[in-house]
Amino acid sequence: MALPPPDPQFVLRGTSAAVHTLHFSCGGPEPDIPLLFSGSENGFIHVWNLKTHRVDSALDGHGRKSVYCVETMGGKDRLLSQGRDQRICLWDLAEGRTSVTDSVFTEHVGFCRCSLLKVAQGRWLMAMAARSLEEVQILELPSKTSVCTLKPEVGAKLGMPMCLKLWQLNCDSQPVLLAGYEDGSVVLWNVSMGKALSQLICHQEPVMSLDFDAEKAKGISGSSEKVLSIWSLNEQQNLQVYKTHELVNAGISDITIRADKKILATAGWDHRIRIFGWKKLKPLAVLDYHTATVHCVSFSDHSNPRERLLAAGSKDQRISVWSIYAQT
Amino acid sequence: VCFIPGGLDCSISFVSHVLGKVCVHGRQKEILGVLVPHLTDLTKSDCIWQRICWRLVECVPDRWMEAVVLGFVQGAPGADVLSRLLGNLVVKNKKAQFVVTQKMLLLQYGHTTAVLQNLLGYLSLDSLRRTLLLRVLQELLETWSSSSAVKHSPAEQQLYISKAILICLSHLKEPEIESCRQELLTSMMEGVKCHLDSSLPQLRRLGMVVAESISLKINTEGPVLKFEYEEDDETRELKSLLVQTPPFCVVPSLPDDNSSEKAGAALPLVPESNEKPHTAAPVMPDEELDAELDSDDDLTPYDMSEDKELKIKAPVYIRDCIEVLTGSRSEDVDKWEATVKALEDLVRKNPAATREVSVELAKILLHLEEKTCIEGFVELRQRAQVAVLTTDPIPVAKYLTSQFYSLNYSLRQRMDILDVLVLAAQELSCPKFHGKTKHSGVQKPCIQLLPGSDSSKDWKRIVDERIKSKTRRFDMGQSHVELASRPNEFNSVAGHFFFPLIQHFDRPLTTFDLLGEDHLVLGRLVHTLAILMYLAVNTVAVTAMGKALLEFVWALRFHTDSYVRQGLLSCISSLLLSVPTERILADMTEELLETQSWLGDVMEKDPDGDCRRLALQNLLLMENLKKKLEAVPS
Numbered sequence: 001m002a003l004p005p006p007d008p009q010f011v012l013r014g015t016s017a018a019v020h021t022l023h024f025s026c027g028g029p030e031p032d033i034p035l036l037f038s039g040s041e042n043g044f045i046h047v048w049n050l051k052t053h054r055v056d057s058a059l060d061g062h063g064r065k066s067v068y069c070v071e072t073m074g075g076k077d078r079l080l081s082q083g084r085d086q087r088i089c090l091w092d093l094a095e096g097r098t099s100v101t102d103s104v105f106t107e108h109v110g111f112c113r114c115s116l117l118k119v120a121q122g123r124w125l126m127a128m129a130a131r132s133l134e135e136v137q138i139l140e141l142p143s144k145t146s147v148c149t150l151k152p153e154v155g156a157k158l159g160m161p162m163c164l165k166l167w168q169l170n171c172d173s174q175p176v177l178l179a180g181y182e183d184g185s186v187v188l189w190n191v192s193m194g195k196a197l198s199q200l201i202c203h204q205e206p207v208m209s210l211d212f213d214a215e216k217a218k219g220i221s222g223s224s225e226k227v228l229s230i231w232s233l234n235e236q237q238n239l240q241v242y243k244t245h246e247l248v249n250a251g252i253s254d255i256t257i258r259a260d261k262k263i264l265a266t267a268g269w270d271h272r273i274r275i276f277g278w279k280k281l282k283p284l285a286v287l288d289y290h291t292a293t294v295h296c297v298s299f300s301d302h303s304n305p306r307e308r309l310l311a312a313g314s315k316d317q318r319i320s321v322w323s324i325y326a327q328t
Numbered sequence: 329v330c331f332i333p334g335g336l337d338c339s340i341s342f343v344s345h346v347l348g349k350v351c352v353h354g355r356q357k358e359i360l361g362v363l364v365p366h367l368t369d370l371t372k373s374d375c376i377w378q379r380i381c382w383r384l385v386e387c388v389p390d391r392w393m394e395a396v397v398l399g400f401v402q403g404a405p406g407a408d409v410l411s412r413l414l415g416n417l418v419v420k421n422k423k424a425q426f427v428v429t430q431k432m433l434l435l436q437y438g439h440t441t442a443v444l445q446n447l448l449g450y451l452s453l454d455s456l457r458r459t460l461l462l463r464v465l466q467e468l469l470e471t472w473s474s475s476s477a478v479k480h481s482p483a484e485q486q487l488y489i490s491k492a493i494l495i496c497l498s499h500l501k502e503p504e505i506e507s508c509r510q511e512l513l514t515s516m517m518e519g520v521k522c523h524l525d526s527s528l529p530q531l532r533r534l535g536m537v538v539a540e541s542i543s544l545k546i547n548t549e550g551p552v553l554k555f556e557y558e559e560d561d562e563t564r565e566l567k568s569l570l571v572q573t574p575p576f577c578v579v580p581s582l583p584d585d586n587s588s589e590k591a592g593a594a595l596p597l598v599p600e601s602n603e604k605p606h607t608a609a610p611v612m613p614d615e616e617l618d619a620e621l622d623s624d625d626d627l628t629p630y631d632m633s634e635d636k637e638l639k640i641k642a643p644v645y646i647r648d649c650i651e652v653l654t655g656s657r658s659e660d661v662d663k664w665e666a667t668v669k670a671l672e673d674l675v676r677k678n679p680a681a682t683r684e685v686s687v688e689l690a691k692i693l694l695h696l697e698e699k700t701c702i703e704g705f706v707e708l709r710q711r712a713q714v715a716v717l718t719t720d721p722i723p724v725a726k727y728l729t730s731q732f733y734s735l736n737y738s739l740r741q742r743m744d745i746l747d748v749l750v751l752a753a754q755e756l757s758c759p760k761f762h763g764k765t766k767h768s769g770v771q772k773p774c775i776q777l778l779p780g781s782d783s784s785k786d787w788k789r790i791v792d793e794r795i796k797s798k799t800r801r802f803d804m805g806q807s808h809v810e811l812a813s814r815p816n817e818f819n820s821v822a823g824h825f826f827f828p829l830i831q832h833f834d835r836p837l838t839t840f841d842l843l844g845e846d847h848l849v850l851g852r853l854v855h856t857l858a859i860l861m862y863l864a865v866n867t868v869a870v871t872a873m874g875k876a877l878l879e880f881v882w883a884l885r886f887h888t889d890s891y892v893r894q895g896l897l898s899c900i901s902s903l904l905l906s907v908p909t910e911r912i913l914a915d916m917t918e919e920l921l922e923t924q925s926w927l928g929d930v931m932e933k934d935p936d937g938d939c940r941r942l943a944l945q946n947l948l949l950m951e952n953l954k955k956k957l958e959a960v961p962s
Contacts (some may be wrong), residue, residue: 002631249638263627270638277627285630325627 005285009309010053012319017042018292019313020068021113024300025076026050026307034302035076036311038319039067045081047093048319050309061089061100069113073124073141080126080141082106082114088128090142104144107131110160116141117166117175125191127164127177136161136179138191148194150177152187159183163209165219166191180207180221186231188239200239202229209255211264213278218242220281222252222266230281245281247274251293258299258308263325265310267294273312275324287322290314340380341387348392356399364403364413371412382415385424393423394431401432402439407449419456429464434471437488441569444492449572452499462504465496466511472538473519479888482935483530487562490538494569497545509546516542527851527891533557537566544570642670646681646689649674653692661700668696668708675715686720687727694731694741710748717752721821725749729828735837742840742849746856749825757818757863816866823869826860829853830880847889854884854895861902871915874907878919885926890936897930897942904949909956924950 017040026034034050043064047056062083069082077094086109090102112129119125123140125147130137134156138147152158159182168175176197177189184203187196203223212219217233228245251269257278258264266274273287273294292315300309310322350359370377388396397417404410418425432439432447451461471477472489505512516539523535536555543553557563640662643649652660652667675682675689682689693713698705717724731737732745833842833853842850861877864870881896900923904912912920927950930943 002629005630005632248635272635282627283629283632284627286632286635288634 005287006322006324008287008289008320009323010321011289012036012038012048012053012321013317014055015040015042015044015046015317015319017044018295018315018317019319020066020295021070022296022298022311022313022319023070023072024298024302024309024311025072026309027301027303028076032076034300034307036300036319036321037070037072037079038313039070039081039083040317041066043067043083043085045070045079050321057098059091059098061091062087068111071114071116073116074118074122080114080116082128084109084111088114088126102142102144104128104139106137110162112161112163115164115166115177117168119168119171119175125166125175127166127179127191129161129164133160134158134181136164136177136189138166138177148191150179150189150191150194150196152196157183158185158187159206162207163221165210165212167212167214169214178210178212178219180210182206184223186210186219186221186239188233188237197237198233198239200231200241202231202241203227208252211255211257213257213261215261220255220257220264222255224251224269226250228252228255228266228281243281245276253294254296256297256299259301260305265297265299265312267297267312269293271314273297273310273320273322275310285324287312287320287324289320290316290318292316340384344384344387345389347384348388348396351395351399352392356395356403360399360403364400364405364409367413368405368409378412378415381413382417385414385417386420390421390423393421394427397424397427398432401428401447401450402443404446407446407453410446410450411453414450416454416456418451418460425460429460430467433464433468433489433492437482437485439488441491441565444488444495445569448492448495448499458504461496461499462508465493465500466508468493468496469512469515469519473515473522475518475522475525478519478522478526478531478535480935482937483528484937486531486534490534490566491569493538494541494566497541498570498572500545505545512542512546516546527848527889530562533563534566537563541567541570640666642666642674644674646674646678646685650685650689650692653696664699665702668702668705668712671712672708672715675712675719679719682716683720686716686724689716690724690727694728694745710744710751713744713748714751714755717748718755718817721752721756721817722824725752725821725824726828729825732829733832733835733837733840735839737840739846739849743852746829746852749829750856750859753818753822753825753860753863756821757816757865818863819867819869822860822864822867822873826857826864826869826873827876829860830857830876833880834883847887847892850884850887851889851891851895854892855898858895858898858902861899861906865906870907871911874903874912875916875919877903878916878923882919882922890934890939893930893934893936893939894942897927897939897946900927900946901942901949904946904953909953912953913957920950 015038019038019040021039023037024034025037028034033056035056036048036050038046038048040046043060043062043066045059045061045067047059048054049056059079059081061081062085065084067081067083069080071080072078073080073090077092079091079093080088081091082088086106088104088106089100092099092101106128108129108131110129114126114128117125117127122142124142126139126141127136128139129135130149132151134152136150138150139145140147161179161181163180165178166175167178175191177191178186179189180186180202183201184205184207185199185201186207187200188198189195190197202221203225205224207221208223210219210221218230219233220228220230222228226247226249228247230242230244231239232242233239247268249268249270249272252266253269254267256265261278263284264276264278266276268274271288271290271292271294273289274283275285275287276283290312294312294314296313298311300307300311302308306326308323308326310324311319312322313319347359347363350356367377367381371381385396385400397414400413401410404413414424418428428447428451432443448461448464451457451464468489472486472493478486520535520539523539524532526532526535536557540553540555547553642663643652649667649671652663655664690713693709693716696709702708717728728745728749732742833850836842836844840846840849842853857877857880861870861873864873877899881899884892884896887893887896907916924947927943927947931940931947934940934943
């Protein structure tokens, strides 16, 4: 007899706007407070204290335009946020400061979240959608120098890039970018050479979100239709469809694979969060708490596995935090 | 008939005379049935025989030429045979030319498609005759594009001319099309306009098919004219005429269409099945399965039985529905959609609440436009309107009929009003419990549940069932099928539906002129009145309605649009069927006599076949009335 799905461990209220992005920062040693960063539609980034479940500080750096991406850069003191004001801001949050140290003017008017990859101590690569319709630009941070611009060939008609993921197999290998586009295809780009290695049509509708497991060379993408597509990367760096999974209701906003590669979570337009096993995409749970479309899901980076959490932000202005499959 | 070959001169004019005389007496089939196959064989390769044949027909005296030519054209198995037999007769002989190019094409319309193919094919096979072909095409197009011809000639003749035009087009070569491209274009534009103006769907379709074909021929590159219409056998046959099939191919092209459709359908399936193995190839090998099984077994799934399709909840109260439908919040489109889908049921389940806001609801529904793309939006809206109208007939009927004659409505909206009135009248006058089905299918022979809203009737059902369960039946016998009866709800409101519609038909508004351009709406109005009249049988107002309807019909009886005339004749039928016989004969005798003479006229002289048939039906109904009266002992 299967157990009913668990309730959220706690719910964070107080953003007073739809929540578009979440990022945990709980990996620090003991005196450090576990934090959750959330970006909202009203332009604020809230820093939640996961012990007190209250907002520690609210960052206002995007001119009240919606913030749709937040990431930390090596610890909770440095934050990167991307907003609809066409800017990416770098924050310095050490010692209680809340100031923007630098910003990049992307000129991108879409909703494509940028992707960060640490390549060396103090150096990151950031992939972001650029001004021109189909292009993705790779910048090096914090120097903000352009590494390359990835342009699809003329007549490819991929549309806007919708979601990006920069990764590298290990520290010595080349960084590669996976980009999902408006026409439903996922393209694998070689960053250093700036050219496409493989393209796969995964969906009939735009790819809304994707995530990739570098160890198993398998990835998953979700779209506005009812299908989740799982694809793999073979030795020749070619993308192939592995399997597809049909959902009950159409529309996925976000997908994320947990760090231990055992489970993944999807945020759905049908207000539900779904948990799947990553090995065989076995449906594990459907978490039905929110009353409006769920925009983002994120797993925490706790060093103690038992404390791991899953957070989901929704249009109903609430962030639900769950403890699920933390025992494994 | 034997002929001496060789270089001897012989006169065969007497044979021509015989042939002509026989044909003119109506024996074309017999004599040509024997003659034509012989001549076909003989003229196949022998030039002398060909010339003899030509002399034969040329020598037929003028007064019998028509019969002979007609016989040959009908009897020849193909255009090439006809060409061999007749030669350039049409060029040399004026009478023959008249018969072939004018009489058979423009003055007669009873010939089959095969005959048309023969005739026009014959004209196209020789360069001397091709000028005639072009002239024929011009004249056909003139007729096709003339608005008075479209309005007044019978549908069969229009079909015949359309076929002829298409066959001519199929014979034209590039340089010829070049030379008359401009004329073709002009005729096409004018003709399409007249045809689309017509109220009869068959004529509209004819116009569309011919215009598309002309456009195809004159625009070899670039976009061609394409209409949207339902394909049926007639249109398929017409389109098949555009392509010339090789001779002796009598098989119609319809089986070809089917087989090519099947071939086309088979093709998409093949690439799909090719894709599947391609994607199935990188399936994980079996060895991995065992290793993975262990780690996945750790994670036990939770109960996911609640995970169903997301359904947006529609509002439960009528007033909430009104708020959603009139609300300007464009974000709540999901709720709007759910409301539209749920509205009919809500109205029917809450009659009291609906009656409070009926006119407002009717107004909203009349002006409701499709905000998002719902399947079957038009039907949903119509059913909701019918539900509102049947729940509160009098005020809503008053509102709708007044809006029918108001300014600033589109023709579509006015016709929607008429449709809704008819559907509601049908529902009100039929003894059914739920207006779910528009047409009564098989009446279910069982005790139906009485409408649940009235609890006072429920007790009867409960008592009945209790009695049934307690009594032992020894012999069921034949189960009595008793259709439970209900008072005729249409009785009290028939007048409210009918009279306002009939009142203002002759008063033109700036945007709406029933007697002028908007004869399509007039046609629909007349048909609506006929249906309302028919449904008003056994109501109190039926006699008054009948009188008013007779006057209305009398005023419009000479209308030029055949759709309107068909409607008027249906009105007379409904009248004769609905108004009780005694009342007809008591109150409407003189009018009926006048109508009878008008009907006789229509039956003989009306160009439209359906009108003639309806007029005959009405006369028969009147005869039956008379007989019924004579049968009743006074």
